[in-house]
Amino acid sequence: MKELSGVIVKGIGGFYYVDTNRGIIECRARGLFRKKGFTPLVGDKVVISFDEESMQGYVSEILPRISELIRPAVSNVTQMVVVVAQSSPAPNLYVLDKLIASAEFAKLKIAICFNKSDLEENAEVIKIYKDAGFKVLETSAVFGVGIERLKEILKNETTVFAGNSGVGKSSLLNAVIGENMFETGMVSEKLERGKHTTRHSELVSLPFGGYIVDTPGFSSFDVNKIPNTELGSMFREFEESFGKCRFLDCSHTVEPDCDVRRRVENGDISKSRHESYVQLYREIKEANQL
Numbered sequence: 001m002k003e004l005s006g007v008i009v010k011g012i013g014g015f016y017y018v019d020t021n022r023g024i025i026e027c028r029a030r031g032l033f034r035k036k037g038f039t040p041l042v043g044d045k046v047v048i049s050f051d052e053e054s055m056q057g058y059v060s061e062i063l064p065r066i067s068e069l070i071r072p073a074v075s076n077v078t079q080m081v082v083v084v085a086q087s088s089p090a091p092n093l094y095v096l097d098k099l100i101a102s103a104e105f106a107k108l109k110i111a112i113c114f115n116k117s118d119l120e121e122n123a124e125v126i127k128i129y130k131d132a133g134f135k136v137l138e139t140s141a142v143f144g145v146g147i148e149r150l151k152e153i154l155k156n157e158t159t160v161f162a163g164n165s166g167v168g169k170s171s172l173l174n175a176v177i178g179e180n181m182f183e184t185g186m187v188s189e190k191l192e193r194g195k196h197t198t199r200h201s202e203l204v205s206l207p208f209g210g211y212i213v214d215t216p217g218f219s220s221f222d223v224n225k226i227p228n229t230e231l232g233s234m235f236r237e238f239e240e241s242f243g244k245c246r247f248l249d250c251s252h253t254v255e256p257d258c259d260v261r262r263r264v265e266n267g268d269i270s271k272s273r274h275e276s277y278v279q280l281y282r283e284i285k286e287a288n289q290l
């Protein structure tokens with residue numbers, strides 16, 4: 001038996017597929033993990049023992065995780081690319097801000113990808129996110145625009161693509177890897193064709209280094225775990241105001257002499273970002289009162 005290190009890219013029916021410098025090797029988890037109630041996750045960095053003849057082995061060790069997402073169940077994700085269509089479907093800024101907040105909470109790097117730049121441009125919305133301090137890119141998956149910049153952003157990271165259905169996540173992933181690996185198109189069409197849809201998370205390794213996570217239909221995290229006292233910190237452009245409100249425990253929703261609200265009035269913070277914040281604040285509060 002030989003030892004190697006690698007990354008679990010897929011788990012199906014008790015088998016784990018581990019990406020190593022000898023290719024992808026099919027492994028079982030040692031009974032040990034199950035007894036301890038510890039399940040390997042896609043994304044785990046592992047040590048495996050394997051037989052060179054059969055190219056089969058088992059996972060003997062799981063290295064410490066730097067992050068762990070629950071939906072999708074993937075470990076060691078380092079980045080989220082939130083995909084929005086500039087039009088068709090029209091951007092839903094509340095969904096976008098919710099995804100951004102959950103990525104901030106999970107301490108992921110964030111890039112916002114405004115796709116379908118070949119259709120109507122949406123300069124107004126793009127400006128909101130540039131001004132708030134985000135890394136923003138404009139792409140057209142269909143015409144191959146902005147793909148080189150997207151590749152640079154993906155290089156050597158483990159990235160999850162998030163965003164509403166139909167914005168072009170799978171199309172962008174195909175443009176990046178240069179193959180039609182991911183199923184694209186309307187949900188109804190996909191069902192009609194009876195094609196296999198991914199139910200389990202799977203990492204796809206990038207030829208230039210790094211992994212992307214294929215999670216169709218994935219659009220929102222469980223944000224209710226964010227304590228609402230911390231929600232303000234998940235809106236990076238609010239930070240400048242911390243400590244400047246009249247009340248120390250200001251929620252930045254309705255209080256007088258709130259510096260965040262003052263900057264919204266000034267146009268220094270976007271109205272829509274603040275509206276998303278208030279809506280999210282209430283949503284979290286309600287969920288935690290049940």
Ligand SMILES: Nc1nc2c(ncn2[C@@H]2O[C@H](COP(=O)(O)OP(=O)(O)OP(=O)(O)O)[C@@H](O)[C@H]2O)c(=O)[nH]1
Pocket residue numbers: 115116117118119139140141142143163164165166167168169170171172183184185186187216217218
């Ligand atoms: N005009 C234009 N259409 C695009 C672009 N990118 C994707 N599309 C189209 O938009 C539709 C949806 O694209 P998908 O890549 O399947 O969208 P998705 O985000 O993966 O959707 P789900 O898997 O349902 O979450 C398809 O018909 C694509 O051809 C683009 O840059 N420009």
Ligand SMILES: [Mg+2]
Pocket residue numbers: 169170171183184216217
């Ligand atoms: Mg898709």
Ligand SMILES: [Zn+2]
Pocket residue numbers: 245250251252253255257258259260261
């Ligand atoms: Zn305040």
